[in-house]
Amino acid sequence: MAEHKTGTREEWQAAREELATLEAExxxxxxxxxxxxxxLPWVPxxxxxxxxxxxxxxxxxxxFDGRSQLLAYNIMFGPDYELGACPGCSNLGDxxxxxxxxxNHRDVTLVCFSRAPIDRLAAYKERMGWQFPYVSTYGTDxxxxxxxxxxxxxxxxxxELTQMLANPPEWLEDWGRQVGAKLEDGLxxxxxxxxxxxxxxxxxxxxxxxxxxxxxxxxxxxxxxRTPKPGDEDPRAWRKDEYPD
Amino acid sequence: xxxHQIGTQEEWQAARDELLAEEKELTRxxxxxxxxxxxLPWVAxxxxxxxxTxxxxxxxxxxFDGHSQLLVYHFMFGPDYTAGCPVxxxxxxxxxxxxxxxxxRNTKLMVVSRAPLEKLEGYRERMGWSFxxxxxxxxxxxxxxxFLHTEEELKPFLEGExxxxxxxxxxxxxxxxxxxxADGPGLSAYILSDGTVYRTYVTTARxxxxxxxxxxxLDRTPMGRNEEREEVFWIRRHDEYEHTT
Numbered sequence: 001m002a003e004h005k006t007g008t009r010e011e012w013q014a015a016r017e018e019l020a021t022l023e024a025e026x027x028x029x030x031x032x033x034x035x036x037x038x039x040l041p042w043v044p045x046x047x048x049x050x051x052x053x054x055x056x057x058x059x060x061x062x063x064f065d066g067r068s069q070l071l072a073y074n075i076m077f078g079p080d081y082e083l084g085a086c087p088g089c090s091n092l093g094d095x096x097x098x099x100x101x102x103x104n105h106r107d108v109t110l111v112c113f114s115r116a117p118i119d120r121l122a123a124y125k126e127r128m129g130w131q132f133p134y135v136s137t138y139g140t141d142x143x144x145x146x147x148x149x150x151x152x153x154x155x156x157x158x159x160e161l162t163q164m165l166a167n168p169p170e171w172l173e174d175w176g177r178q179v180g181a182k183l184e185d186g187l188x189x190x191x192x193x194x195x196x197x198x199x200x201x202x203x204x205x206x207x208x209x210x211x212x213x214x215x216x217x218x219x220x221x222x223x224x225x226r227t228p229k230p231g232d233e234d235p236r237a238w239r240k241d242e243y244p245d
Numbered sequence: 246x247x248x249h250q251i252g253t254q255e256e257w258q259a260a261r262d263e264l265l266a267e268e269k270e271l272t273r274x275x276x277x278x279x280x281x282x283x284x285l286p287w288v289a290x291x292x293x294x295x296x297x298t299x300x301x302x303x304x305x306x307x308x309f310d311g312h313s314q315l316l317v318y319h320f321m322f323g324p325d326y327t328a329g330c331p332v333x334x335x336x337x338x339x340x341x342x343x344x345x346x347x348x349x350r351n352t353k354l355m356v357v358s359r360a361p362l363e364k365l366e367g368y369r370e371r372m373g374w375s376f377x378x379x380x381x382x383x384x385x386x387x388x389x390x391x392f393l394h395t396e397e398e399l400k401p402f403l404e405g406e407x408x409x410x411x412x413x414x415x416x417x418x419x420x421x422x423x424x425x426x427a428d429g430p431g432l433s434a435y436i437l438s439d440g441t442v443y444r445t446y447v448t449t450a451r452x453x454x455x456x457x458x459x460x461x462x463l464d465r466t467p468m469g470r471n472e473e474r475e476e477v478f479w480i481r482r483h484d485e486y487e488h489t490t
Binding site: 003004005006007008009011012015016019020022023024025026027029030032033034036037038039040041042043044068069071091094095097098099101102103105106107108110193195196197199204205206207208209213214215218219220222223224225226227228229230231238240243 | 249250251252253254256257260261264267268270271272274275277278279281282283284285286287288289313314316335338339340341342343345346347349350351352354432434436438443444445446447448451452454455456458459461462463464465466467468469470471479480481483486
């Protein structure tokens, strides 16, 4: 016996059609939110930032690489992480190279940011076999100005964070061991997508989205959502070269 | 000056907070949808399908490859195509890096097409993918899921005005429009329970859109998909963009 309600093809079809209505409604709602998202005002970036990249120092405008839009994912990889970036963020990073060429042809440059120094990002990128530009925000105000990281003082003001640190779940302790950082340091990075536009020499910040928004999740989440058993709720993740057998 | 509305950080934050409420609502309906999806009855698959794979002929149960779940992407590559569909190829660019993460979650990802195995393998090599790709033996598997259409069914579409994107894609596959649209894209999900294979979910058309990872990313950029003013469809195979950057 199957451990789930079974049915005939006709029963499935009837239930599927009902679901299709909900899926269409959700797609409509998604479209409306996307439109609203594009109506956010653009905020000129007036401060000068200079980042370490694999090709030397670059300004924010230079990260656009000649295109008019910049979309960046901020991978949790702080200066205190001894062993590498967050495994969940790394799973997300695995996605970018396949899709990047298509974005580039829509006038979008896709890069990743992290706060660890550039030589550590470059080594980790090589280990993961990534091709996308990986930019270090080390030593800049940028991550703090844009909510991509918090200072130790700011961290103490965030109740969700202090509560989690006071009583960390087991998976989080494991995560700390995976990245090789104390949780109070490790959790100061904010996994987020951040978008900028560039027009007539001015760079504008247009959008930021951070976890727990489901958009800040690896692509395979969407696939698992369509399987009968998506797995447990355990947010544990592994780097692709570290899966247990 | 940009055509877009410019704002201060405070104005942006206020609009962002409003948007966040909408995004949270979207998350809630998305979660609800995932729950409803998993309530669909499972339908026992009674047909003995067979597939040609790199490891010989396999049954549907054997495609699970030791996992308990199977996700099939139905890739448009009919027997007469000289190359795979460009849009399916852009989806495959997104699927490819995720196979390893799905496998670690007890889910086998398979790509399935009607073209002979040799053609599929040649094309896979050209595109640099490593997922497993099976050729259907006979046409029933795709036909029964609604991913293979007869001339009769296509008549109304073929007698209407053919969208330029379809012409372009048919041409890229080296076939006429009727041959191109005979195959359709889709995603289907299965579970193996006590030796029986059950089909649990099937989707096509707009339901496949989340597989196009670049669209989700473009939806977070300042200009979005920006397709309204495009006369011609923009997606190409990743090695066929005109100005490869």
